[in-house]
Amino acid sequence: MHAGSHNVRAAGARLDLFVSRAIRHLLGASLAIAPGAASIAPVLEDLLSFHPGWITRSVTTHDPAGGNDDGYRPGIAREGDHQVLFHARGEGRITRIWMTAPRAELDKPDQELWIEIDGRTAFRGSPHDFFEGRGPWRSPLALGVEASSGAFTSYVPFAWSSEAKVRFRGVPVYYQITHREGPGAASGPTPEQLERFMAEDWTATLPAPSPREALRPGAPLLLAAGPATVAGLDIRIPAGSLRDLAVRIGGQPPVPASFFFGLASTGTEVDGGWTTFRSALHAAWAPDGAGAGRLATRLPIPLAEGEALALEAAPGAAIAGIEAAVDLAPARPGVRLLAQYRDQTAPGRETTMPLVESDEPLQLVALIEQIRGGRPDDRTYLEGDEMIRTDGMSYPLQIGTGTEDYFNGGFYFLGPHSNAFSGQLRFLVDNPEDGGRGARFSHSLYRLHVADPIVSRSGLRFGMEAGPTGAYTPLRVRSLGLSYAFPEYRVLGEQPIPVRGEGRRAHSAVDAERSSPRRLMLSREGRGITRIEVECPPEARGLLLLRAYSAAKAPQTARVRLDGRDVGTIHEMQANPVRSFAEDALWIDLPPGQCGAGRRPALEIDATSSPAPWSEGGYTLRFFSGPPAPQLRQGPAVEIFDTEGLPGGPFYVNDHSMIQLPDGRWMLTGIFNPEPYRPDTERAFVLATAPGPGPARWVDATSPSFALAPERFSTHALADERWIWAPHVVRDRDGSLVMIFHVGTPDPDRSGFRIARSRDGRVWARHGKTLFEDICVARDPMLVRLGDLWVVYYTRCASRELRLSGVAYRTSLDLAHWSPPAMALTLGPETAMHNSGHTESPFVFARGGWFYLTVTSYPVHEDATFVYRSRSPFAFPPRPIARLRAHAAEWVAEGGGFGAGRLFFTHAGAGKGGVFLQELFGL
Structure with a gap:
């Protein structure tokens, strides 16, 4: 070529x-x-949008010796009568689960699949129920053996903030769990959004x-x-x-x-x-x-x-x-579609045929392949494994168990079929006579990586073996790989960090092709803290931390910090004592000003709590440029709800929320009280409605869009609630509406949170009792879903002892049972106060590969809203990228999603006379 x-x-x-x-x-x-x-x-x-923080990986039952002896072997752990198939720490998302076995094995009684997210059970039950639509998810998200042509396949997204496990009772003969980890890896569509996308005409x-x-x-x-x-x-x-x-x-x-x-x-x-x-x-x-x-x-x-x-x-x-x-x-600057077509014959040696190769930052979204020309009556070419290497690594972070397994089938497929993300459209047999002894076959296959794009920051090598070890011949393979490339990200240089001092010497091949040569590996093991002085160029906006290590022992875990701030977790769950040389990676964003001018950030790899000794064969720090930080500008303010002239007024609206109802109307609810400002008497949430189509039209309106609904109020405080504040409304899995809000209590360190529900946005009913309590007048909750995981953000200080203003978060699978609190944002000592007043009204949304968090800081100014951004929804650097003129900002985008289209925010407050809308430019 x-x-x-x-x-x-x-x-x-x-x-x-x-x-x-x-x-x-x-x-x-x-x-x-x-x-x-x-x-x-x-x-x-x-x-x-590029997602450089996503390290895309798979855990599979491939042969650890590089051959074709695929199948389950203890490599992670056993807990009671369950095998642990998958265990991850840090932030991440399972994007695909694939399993198969001989039919008699699949149908054995008493098998159990158990998926646990952030310490809570997301599913526990029969694998048949999970994949065949008798559990919470149905086709096309979950597919049984007949639909997926020989295997169980699931694209149900499971996101987590700290930990995930998949256990199995029985013997999972062959399985693959593809996932991503790193900053922002939890993000992506909910199961309902993904199901709708997969099924729609x-x-x-x-x-x-x-x-x-x-x-x-x-x-x-x-x-x-x-x-x-x-x-x-x-x-x-x-x-x-x-x-x-x-x-x-x-x-x-x-x-x-x-x-x-x-x-x-x-x-x-x-x-x-x-x-x-x-x-x-x-x-x-x-x-x-x-x-x-x-x-x-x-x-x-x-x-x-x-x-x-x-x-x-x-x-x-x-x-x-x-x-x-x-x-x-409209145009999408900074991204282009790469279409890489290849027509090749099998090389006849133990290696992989390259299907996609590039040195660019990219996200692979599709592979379309035709295979034909094998030996008579022989389809063992389908035993070939995919090996996907990213960022110049020798070690494939994704390695499979067979070509048909990669295409979501099993046992050479059951025949032609077509699903949303994979299929075998055509299976042709030439010369089928004489019992098929002279038959040759042709396969037309596709796999769409829409829900599980393969991300690489500095190059991708996607290879597939021809046959059990790659040496099958003759064979003709034609393929098309489709990827999105992002030229604004480029490598600026590297900083190698060799191992120093005493270490363990071993000869090992890489867990990949059977012909991989053995190499000398020097690795150091321990449970300490490795400190690295980072020599990054001033224009660097990202750092890829690459580790070479020995995988002879597992699990290995380390927390990574940059200048004292947590930036991620590296967790390796699977051991391979046969071929122990391995590599892993973590992306770290570098805000402007982090590098250059004599600054040398301090990187710490803290493995003091690693279950198995942490192995270090050496590190490489690779530095990247990126697009410039956004320059934000807010358009003119337009009043969309006038509360000053309401009968009995004037009134004010403070922390509020709005959502579009199924009939197209918009609903607004929020703190509602007579002027002047008296937060201790705020005991009702107003209810107002507006016709569609939404904010894009409202900014051009000459009169307010919202009017007081006949019901006037969505919720009133109960007798045991001193006040109620800051409702936030979202749509639940079944399409109903959920409102979460703060409840005032006598003890400011035991502030409560409760929820109400509605089918139509007009009639609301309380649901359950207090969800949880927290410190520092914890308040202003905001709900969002990542995959099947609920995340609530709210205003809270760092701790009882260190009352720095911040934003906390908790996670849940059912809106009833919540994780302990963790901090998404903690500001400096100048923000210490009893009620975390510098981080009021948090709102988080994703756009263009970033998460944005906005908060109002009333000690700075009543209308001081600061904008923070991060690749991760769970950790925001304490340096804002912009300041807006707004109080208690709530965000809404044209079309309902934040991925594209025009972006707007609403704001309100005492003395304002209503609720106002402005467009934001620059994102």
Whole structure:
């Protein structure tokens, strides 16, 4: 491939020149191109932002000696009559669970799957119930053996803040648990959001196609030009012409359209038949009566200025007619789609065939593969394992148990099938006669990493073995890898940290290909603190901590601190005494000013509490640039709820919350009291409503949007509640509404929190008693869901002894049982006070790969709202990135999600006369 790189670049340059000259004349002249206002599903929108903190990994039953002797062996722990399949500490998220075994083994009685998150049971019961839809989750999130073609598969997201375990009673013969860890790893869609995305018929909203266009060699059909994002693409083509059609993105080499649209048809002479299917990203329809097939995708395709999306005909071929339609969304700067196509034969030695290789920061979102040409009556090429290496590591952080296992099947699949994130669209048998002794097979496969993108900050090598050890031959493999690349992140340099002093010497291969050579490894073991003086360049905005170590003993755990602040946990759960050389990684953000000007941050790796001795074979600190910090600007304030002129007034609204109801109306509730300000008499929450469509229209309104509802109040204080403050309303799993609020008590160090529920937003009923109590007049709760995990943030000081202002959080799976408190933000000694007044009204939301926390600091000014940001929702550096003019800010985004679209905040308070809305620019 390297030999042709100059020709590839030249071809790309010629196309760019052609586009720049012709685009004004051709683009849109005969295609149905929608205006640039199309929406991108929030699940996909999240992929267009880089998540460098996600270390994507898997724990599997692969052969630790590098061969094909896959299967369960004790490698983590045993607790009573349960095997521990998975154990993680720090922040993280399980994105996929896959299991299989011979059918008789799967059906054994008394097997039990037990998933525990932050010390609470998320599921405990029969594996059949969990995967076959008789538990809390159903298809397409959880799939049984028939649906997933030979295996159990789950994409139920399990996020945690501190710890997660998966136990199994019985013998889990083969399993894979893919997950991510590190800052921000808990974030992502809830099960309901993911299920809706996987199941919806997204093809129903594609634009109507254009009149038919002929396509000739050397004359691309231009579909869209940047700056823009293609949010949907729909084409119709004569069925027999698909083999001659290619898709080109910008200056990249063209890729076969059959692969780009998910392999509904390979477009070859031998097996050019079509398959009708719809996955979460691709769709196809078999040819109609006129002989035209249809293909579609909703994979977002960002195009920069001067880039184009085009269809091309193969040299010497002409396509009589193509109908195409493009749905355009606003441009997404700083991201581009990489389409890497390969056509290769198995190398015939014990190694992996490269399917995706890149040196760029990227997130892999799809692999589409066709396999054919094996030996007669032999499908052992499906025994090949995937090995995914990131960031230049020799050790694959993801290593599988078989090709069909990677594609979510088992035992060579049960046949053709199609699911939201994986499938075998076509399984063809050539020469099936004579009992199949001469049969050869062809597989058309896809795996979409939408819920579990593979993240790499400085390069990715995705390889797949051909056969049990990689040496199977002959075999032809054609593949397309689709990734999002983020060029704003680049490596600035490295700081190697070698092991010094006495250490243990061992010869070991890497746990990977069977042919991996043994190497000399010097490692130091202990349970102390390793201190490193970081020599980072002033422009560094991120640090990747890479550790080489011996995995002969486990578990190994260390807390990592930078300048005394916790920045993450490294926890290695699995031992491999056979091939002990291993590597791991942790991403650490570096705020502006952390490096340069003679500063040398202090990095500490604290393994004093590690269960097994902490192993150190050496560290590498890799420094990265990144996009500049955002410059925030707030638009003019618009009053959306006037409380000054209400009968009996004037009144004020303070800490408040609003949400859109199922019928499209918006509901607002909050502290409501007569002027002047008397917090000790605040005993009711107002109820106001406004018609849709929402904040984007309200900012242009000439009169207030909200009006007092006939019910007037959502909640009143009970007799044992001195006051009630700061309601926050969210939607529960079943679509009902949940309100959490603060309850005043005589003891300021025993402030309480309670909840109320409603089906319609009008009638509210208390639910249960006090959830928990906390110190420093703990108040102003805010609820959010990460995966299936509830997180509540609230104002609280650091401790009884150290009353620094801060924001605490707790986690729950059921809104009834809560974890102990932990601090998401702790400010400096100048903020010490009895009630944590510098961190009132916390609100947390995710946007563009970051979490943002806003708080109001009334000792600074009544309208002083500070903005903090972090990769993790559980740890915010105490240095704000901006100050806004607002009191008790609440946030809302256009379209309901914070991933994209216009961003707004509301604010209120005593003496304000109502509730106001402003747009925020810069995020």
